[in-house]
Amino acid sequence: MNTLRRRLIAVALCMAAVVGANAAEAACTKLFYSVNDYGKDGPARDAQTLLDPFIAKWAAEKGIKKYRTGKKEVECELFLDFGVFDEYTCKATASVCW
Numbered sequence: 001m002n003t004l005r006r007r008l009i010a011v012a013l014c015m016a017a018v019v020g021a022n023a024a025e026a027a028c029t030k031l032f033y034s035v036n037d038y039g040k041d042g043p044a045r046d047a048q049t050l051l052d053p054f055i056a057k058w059a060a061e062k063g064i065k066k067y068r069t070g071k072k073e074v075e076c077e078l079f080l081d082f083g084v085f086d087e088y089t090c091k092a093t094a095s096v097c098w
Contacts, residue, residue: 028097047092070095
């Protein structure tokens, strides 16, 4: 009976190690793409549009074939204020998990 109990404990520990290894392989990071241009609408739109190809390129370089992106957010900050025209830096961000 003692030997059976030890075997069951060993099997349970091995299964826990395998499950833990699979959970450890899943990872997430936050990526962004930034655009600086005149006006606010153009750089905001461009940053959001260019984020997806940037994420795809990043994943390919890392050898990641399957990934998913979270909600995309765009934030813009005034870079230069010339009165007649303003220059903004817009950053689109999204979390990427694989």
